[in-house]
Amino acid sequence: MRAKIRHLDGFRWDGVPVLNYKEDGTHFKTISRQILFEGGPKLGSELRYFEIEPGGHSTLERHDHLHSVMIIRGSGHCLVGDEIHALAVNDLIYVPSMTWHQFRATGEEPLGFLCLVNRDRDRPERPDEKSAAELKALPQVGEFIRL
Amino acid sequence: MRAKIRHLDGFRWDGVPVLNYKEDGTHFKTISRQILFEGGPKLGSELRYFEIEPGGHSTLERHDHLHSVMIIRGSGHCLVGDEIHALAVNDLIYVPSMTWHQFRATGEEPLGFLCLVNRDRDRPERPDEKSAAELKALPQVGEFIRL
Numbered sequence: 070m071r072a073k074i075r076h077l078d079g080f081r082w083d084g085v086p087v088l089n090y091k092e093d094g095t096h097f098k099t100i101s102r103q104i105l106f107e108g109g110p111k112l113g114s115e116l117r118y119f120e121i122e123p124g125g126h127s128t129l130e131r132h133d134h135l136h137s138v139m140i141i142r143g144s145g146h147c148l149v150g151d152e153i154h155a156l157a158v159n160d161l162i163y164v165p166s167m168t169w170h171q172f173r174a175t176g177e178e179p180l181g182f183l184c185l186v187n188r189d190r191d192r193p194e195r196p197d198e199k200s201a202a203e204l205k206a207l208p209q210v211g212e213f214i215r216l
Numbered sequence: 217m218r219a220k221i222r223h224l225d226g227f228r229w230d231g232v233p234v235l236n237y238k239e240d241g242t243h244f245k246t247i248s249r250q251i252l253f254e255g256g257p258k259l260g261s262e263l264r265y266f267e268i269e270p271g272g273h274s275t276l277e278r279h280d281h282l283h284s285v286m287i288i289r290g291s292g293h294c295l296v297g298d299e300i301h302a303l304a305v306n307d308l309i310y311v312p313s314m315t316w317h318q319f320r321a322t323g324e325e326p327l328g329f330l331c332l333v334n335r336d337r338d339r340p341e342r343p344d345e346k347s348a349a350e351l352k353a354l355p356q357v358g359e360f361i362r363l
Contacts, residue, residue, distance in 0.1 A: 072296040076287075076306030105308055106284035106332060113334055114261035116284060137253035137263060139330075140223075141288070141306075149219040159223035159288075161252055183286075185253060185332065187260055 074105075080120060080142055080181050090119065091128070096195060096216065099125030099174075108188025115188055120181040121145065121174040126215045129171040129204075134190035136164035138172075142181030145174045146213070153213050156180065169196065169204065171214060217254075227267060227289055227328050237266065238275070243342060243363065246272030246321075255335025262335055267328040268292065268321040273362045276318040276351075281337035283311035285319075289328025292321045293360070300360050303327065316343065316351065318361055 075083040082103065090100040099122035106116040120142065121127065129148070138147075140160045147154050148171045149164055156162070156172075162182075164170045174180035196204060196216070205211040222230040229250065237247040246269035253263040267289065268274065276295070285294075287307045294301050295318045296311055303309070303319075309329075311317045321327035343351060343363070352358040 070310045070312075072299060072310055072312075073301045074308040074310070076304065076308070080306070082306075082308060105286065106310070109282075111280070111313055111334070112261070112282045112284065112332075114259070114332065116286075116332055133258070135256075135259045137259065139252065139263075152219060154220045157223065159227070159229075161221040161223070161229060163217045163219055163221070163253070165217075165219075166258055183330075185259075185261065185263055187258070 070107075080118065094128070097126060097128045098215070100127055105183070113188050115186055117184050117186070118181065119172075119184055120179050121172060122179050123174050123177050126173040127171055128193065128195065129169060129214050129216060130193035130195050131167050131169045132191050132193045133166050134187050135166060136162070136170065137185040138162040138164065139183045140180070141183055143174065143178035144176050145172060145180035147172045148210060148213055151207055151210055153209055156182075169200075173213070173215065221252075227265065241275070244273060244275045245362070247274055252330070260335050262333055264331050264333070265328065266319075266331055267326050268319060269326050270321050270324050273320040274318055275340065275342065276316060276361050276363060277340035277342050278314050278316045279338050279340045280313050281334050282313060283309070283317065284332040285309040285311065286330045287327070288330055290321065290325035291323050292319060292327030294319045295357060295360055298354055298357055300356055303329075316347075320360070320362065
């Protein structure tokens with residue numbers, strides 16, 4: 070890896086590819102992924118930058134591994150467990166193990182955030198019918214989530 | 217850990233203490249440390265925020281573990297190996313294993329950066345007399361470093 074990766078306009082980095090959020094699916098909307106620091110033998114974690122366009126959202130999911138998130142662009146909201154949080158630049162979000170979460174760019178600007186994860190991690194799980202029904206039944210949560 | 221930690225003015229976070237950079241020493245100057253995400257059984261890494269006041273600098277050191285750095289405030293310069301890099305907001309800096317490095321707030325604004333490291337890591341090493349002499353003998357590096 071080069072010692073310095075220059076930041077370009079518009080939350081892009083010199084030589085860092087802009088990737089699809091996930092390979093396929095209809096459970097997310099207008100979200101991109103850039104891997105800023107890849108894990109390796111001497112770094113057990115990865116730092117990624119995700120950006121959601123206005124109106125878009127990440128997948129509603131949970132997993133055993135943790136998410137440590139820092140907002141670095143725009144604004145929006147997220148669900149963590151059964152709470153919805155307003156998000157502004159430099160806010161920190163901690164998603165515990167096996168906790169339902171979803172990020173949405175709810176305003177007129179994109180929502181961009183760093184997400185720190187272990188390099189070795191389990192695959193996310195989406196809500197089954199029962200969990201989806203339970204989430205939908207929660208007053209604020211039910212209106213917030215996008216499945 | 218709380219799900220949301222609110223960002224306050226001036227690169228402070230609600231409930232996150234502002235710590236000394238290191239316990240003691242004269243090999244650094246006007247630099248503070250905040251631990252944004254602490255490692256734990258399910259996260260093998262830590263995310264810290266360091267801020268250097270104008271004219272200040274981090275310790276010139278090297279270690280086996282990697283540093284993955286993202287500038288989020290102000291500007292400055294850093295040494296990585298035998299190269300000096302100008303730093304602007306959102307630039308990424310990668311410090312390989314056993315590579316001399318030092319960050320300096322060379323301008324009239326502070327230099328603030330995120331630094332991602334493994335939770336389990338070796339202690340940094342400072343240059344001995346021989347290494348210091350070798351570094352001082354390098355044209356640009358010799359003028360840049362602060363011992």
